[in-house]
Amino acid sequence: MKSIIIYVLTGSLVALFISCGSTETLFRANGTSWFEKGQAQWKFAGDEIVGTAQGGAGFIMTKERFGDFVLKLEFYPDETVNSGIFIRCKNDELSYTDCYEINIWDNHPDQKNRTGAIVSRAVPMAQVQTLNKWNTYKIKSEKNHIQAWVNGILTADIKNEDLTQGYIGLQAAEIGTIKFRKVRIKRL
Numbered sequence: 001m002k003s004i005i006i007y008v009l010t011g012s013l014v015a016l017f018i019s020c021g022s023t024e025t026l027f028r029a030n031g032t033s034w035f036e037k038g039q040a041q042w043k044f045a046g047d048e049i050v051g052t053a054q055g056g057a058g059f060i061m062t063k064e065r066f067g068d069f070v071l072k073l074e075f076y077p078d079e080t081v082n083s084g085i086f087i088r089c090k091n092d093e094l095s096y097t098d099c100y101e102i103n104i105w106d107n108h109p110d111q112k113n114r115t116g117a118i119v120s121r122a123v124p125m126a127q128v129q130t131l132n133k134w135n136t137y138k139i140k141s142e143k144n145h146i147q148a149w150v151n152g153i154l155t156a157d158i159k160n161e162d163l164t165q166g167y168i169g170l171q172a173a174e175i176g177t178i179k180f181r182k183v184r185i186k187r188l
Contacts, residue, residue, distance in 0.1 A: 023072075023184040026168065027060060036060050037092070040172035049180040051172030053081060059094050059169045061086075067165035068188040071139040074181045077104050077115075079131050081176025084119070087141055088166035096120050100163060102139055102148050102156065104178065106131050116155030118146060124155045134181075142188050 027034050029044035036042050040051050040058025051058070066088070077083055082105045089099035101119040106129060108114040116124035128135070128150040138149040144164075148156040168185070172178050 023186045026183045026185055034060050034062050047181050051178045053172040057173035059171045061167050061169035065165050068142045070186045073137050073183040074134050076134050076179040078176045081178045082174040083178040084171045086169040088163035090166055094169055100146055116150045118156045122156040122158045126153050126155050128153055
């Protein structure tokens with residue numbers, strides 16, 4: 001009897017460990033867990049999410065709110081697009097004051113807000129060149145601590161109490177094309 005209880009408890013702990021450590025894919029084609037808003041055009045091409053802007057801005061956003069997580073993705077910006085990853089958004093809209101905007105825009109007119117920045121909150125700690133190639137972003141959001149890595153290089157590391165949970169969005173703005181793939185989240 002004692003060995004059965006130990007077996008059941010061990011199995012339960014293993015199942016809990018596996019479920020806590022699993023990742024989820026965000027933004028699946030024909031999915032119902034996200035929506036599209038704004039002037040950009042979004043399409044799924046194979047394993048890629050492609051956002052194209054012809055002036056103005058648009059985004060896709062989760063319907064679920066997230067608090068503590070690690071978000072990993074790959075992105076491919078052209079030389080003109082203004083893009084970003086918005087996390088912990090209060091509302092179902094993009095705003096650098098009501099979201100944390102982790103930027104993708106190497107050619108930003110204000111280089112304090114270029115790729116790797118958390119717009120209006122953290123200047124990039126390193127400049128990483130990302131234009132016209134596949135790159136990686138890792139964003140860790142745990143309690144009041146937000147960190148971002150571009151291609152494995154730490155670009156932002158802040159502690160901020162403003163936003164504790166919210167929606168996650170991907171942006172395409174100005175003029176140009178941004179591609180995303182392998183957008184995965186692991187809840188902490």
